[in-house]
Amino acid sequence: MSRGWVVMLAWALMLGVVWVVQWAIFDPDLIAFVLLGSASATTALMALWALLAGRRRDAPADEGIEATPDASHATVLLGITVLLLVLAPVLGGWLAFTAAGTGLLAVGGLVRERSSERRAVRAAREGGA
Amino acid sequence: MSATLPPPAVRRGPRLLGILSSTDHKHLGLLVCGGAFVFFCLGGLLALLMRSELAAPELQVMSLNAYNQVFTIHGSTMFYLFGAPMALGFGLYLVPLQIGASGLRWPRLVLLGFWLFLGAGLLMYAGFLTQEGAGRAGWFAFDPLSDDVGTPGTGMDLWVISVFLSVLAGMLWAASILATIIRHRAPGMTMLRLPVFTWSMVVSSLMTLVAFPALLLAMGLLFIERHGLDVFTQPGGAIFYQHLFWFFGHPVVYIVFFPFLAAGSEAIATSAGQRFFGYKLFVGSLLAFAALSVSVWGHHMFVTSSVDNRFFSLTTTAIIVVAGVEYFDNLATMFRGRIKLRASFLFACGFMIVFLIGGLSGIWVASPPLDYNAHDTYSVVAHFHYTLFGGTVFGMFAGIYHWFPKVTGRLLDERLGRWHFWLMLLGGLVTFIPQFFVGEQGMVRRIADYPETAGWTALNALSTVGAFIILLSLLIFLANLIRSLRLGKPSGPDPWDGHTLEWATSSPPPRYNFPAVPPVRSYAPLLDLKEEAAEDESSHRPVASGEGGSQ
Incomplete structure (x- = not known):
């Protein structure tokens, strides 16, 4: 431990x-x-x-399974969403609406990445069993 | 490892886009360090503008308002966009390699942090494009100077947002580094076998997670105040802001200092060909040093009469003890070593010399009666530039010269490295030593002009000459960097005969770092293997005639 x-x-x-x-x-x-x-x-x-x-000890990495994708465009989108959100009070409320759109896309992308990761981990565990 | 899967298929964009959205800790570390270095250059250019203005009496280069913006963004850049990000960026790249891990824990958080950091930097500099100009309330932005009456305008709002974002990014990186060290160590890599650099990242990450939220809160409240609600204008509000700010503002110096101290220590141990001396004492002193440095913030508030000066004077002075342990550990590591005077070693020694001046000058400002006299003078400017310039820039270059071959697979030119070092040392001394004297003669901080009759002209001119010597040294480094990236000699995996795990893999390392992690039996696992191999070789060597003793 x-x-x-x-x-x-x-x-x-x-x-x-x-x-x-x-x-x-x-x-x-x-x-x-x-x-x-x-x-x-x-x-x-x-x-x-x-x-x-x-x-x-249930994290895939603890078992030596690398399932994180090499690139995460959804995370980049999430970063841009946060930037737009914090700028909204200074530069205009319209940025908050844009942030809502990019935020939805980011969350959707992250959900997709995570489910893809889970499938990969399951396949590795079944393969290793 | 039980199984290593290829990562799920992701549609690949152009290479740059791939790197900018990468979850590989090496790309992330390089992105953060590269971004921080660009901001370091921008902050350095602002410093040159300030030194040019102060080289002679009268205003020559900029207006008073522009000077306020320049010194604010210079300080803010060096703290929020260069120092802490560069130190943590080193950790993002090196910690998984040093502990035998395949990557970072929570790499998406680190990537998110990079984009917040990039946004923070762009927003801070975007302030120059606004009507009222960039933030101009100093890197500390004390209230009420920084409220919407003291510093109106969008540029100051952007500054507040920028600081908020960069601090948030730092917390995300620190959380990832700490979780990686706690959960992803290779078999055999116990906490007391972590390399000294990784230990420095443990304490820096802990301090980041404890100290940064205070500034996050301060910036959030300052933003609210600037948009109509009274927060710090209540009785005691200004002091409350100072507490929050300095609770971040002093630890951040050590958050930057520890990783670069340890980078220098790694360079010293490798260049001396010796095991690091007093490892456990060093680790203990790091933890104690970190605890003390979270307890000293009130020494910035001695003149406010609102803190118990005795307590903060005691904790500040006690730092000498733990800092001394770390200094003597480094000196003892050199003792009787077969020292190779590489650029990384020179910078590590430069770090110790320059930081020593900063540390010793810190002893007298730790004493309240002396601090009352020195407060807000150029003596304090000289003191903290010796700690930060020594503790950050020299340590950073020790680390860059030490690990550049690992990152790129090529060697930096040592001759140019030595030119870089000597000019930077000379520049650092010529720039900041005169500032002790002008401070002692009464020159206060944050002034764009001074009367000719003050008698400060010669010392200020000398300080400006020093700043341009530093510029020259940096140009040599940039030339070396560009030349070595294209034409540098291939380094191989272990050019320095390294002690720690990162030297056991190829240069640059592959995606998941290690095909197989070597056994770990101490904090210098690679040195153990080399010593074992040398012993095996000597025990199997046939005894030559005339050689005494049995095998």
Whole structure:
């Protein structure tokens, strides 16, 4: 099992120690107190994610199956959609409508890529069995 | 590997389109690093404009308003579009190779990040085309200077969006790199066998995921404020913004520093032909360094009287200890080594020298009474340029000279590399050392002009000469790059007698990196194999007559 979570937890504890020192010895303002504490808590949560993810070994790549397509045009379209969306409040609401169109295409493309990946993984597993 | 399938059929477009939508970590790394390097050149040109303006008293090159735009976009480019993206881009390319993985986890997120980053850069520079000009509130954009009254106009809005997007992109890349290291390591590659560069990416990714959301929040709130809602104009709002900004703004220096420190360390260990000294201590110090560097942001706010200066002074000063461990580890790795003075080694040494000046000058601004005097002067400009120029640019070139053969299959010209190094070192010293003195004499930051009677003319002129020496060194590098890409000697898979897994595969590596991953028994698996092979060879060599001892 991957021990990456231990590193994250160790780092969360280091941040926690600094946070406790700040709180116990010094006189932090509320924002500094919350920021440092939330950094430690966020890292601890990431460690928990890594621990749980390490126990779940169902990703194709974990079995040595490479199924991701070489190129993902749908992801490019998704990127352009995000750009159009964030620009809409500045350059005009019409960009949001364009983004809706490109977003639909992007999501459709991603769904198609994922189903293609799943088929490939299934075929590899059946072939390997 | 149990099975490796060819990827599902995807209709291929032209080659460029294929690369721009690629999910191969090598293409993604090159796209991000290439984009970051282009922005580095643009940011450098803006720096030359600023230095040209400051070379002599009176305004010669641009207006005051244009100067504000130029220094804002220069700083923003170097932080948001060059430093962090370049460091993480190195990780995108190298981490899977160093840990024996076939690719990155979540490659689509990385590709999405690249497009957000590209959009961020284009939007930031598009600001120059707007009526009021580009963002001009500094790379920090403190509120209320950056609100719709202090800095009205579309250019500033584009700046806010651009920073938001580049920060988001950085988080996507960091998440992918960290997940790859956690989940995709080759058999035998435990966490305490990761190469030092990969370890640097662990800490940089952790810091990115912890620190970047603060700026994401700050930019979101700033955008809302600029469009009518009072957020930071509430009592304490300006200080709240500074907290959010510096909670990102200081760690980002180390997010950039760690990978390039480690790139230099890899170059040093390989050039010295020695195993990296004090590996576990180095790893521990990286983690401690990262924890401390997330806890020091308040030292940028000493003069605001709204933070506990004692705490932030303590954490800032404590960084000396962990930084010292890393410096001495590198020096000990060189000790008794058979050092080959390659360009990558020279840049790694340059990194240590130049960053040392930045680090030592940081000690006195870590002390509040001294910082009160130095704050917002050119002394601080000199300090952070030594940390960033040393920590980013020299480390980056150490990495480029070290890994260019792996990426391209060709060697860079070493003679031109040495010219590049010496001129860059000279340029770096001539540009920034005078700034300590003009700062000490009272020259403040972010001014486009100064009176002739101030007595700063000679030092400013010298600093400008230095900036043009740096330009010359970069032109030599570009010439070397172009020449070597076309005419460079073929490098083979392992031109430097490397220690880590990336040197076990062909140059450039194939789509899934390794036909078979070599056994991993330490943080230098390839060196282990070479030492074993050498031992086997010596144990099978027949004993020559007169040679003493038994086999």
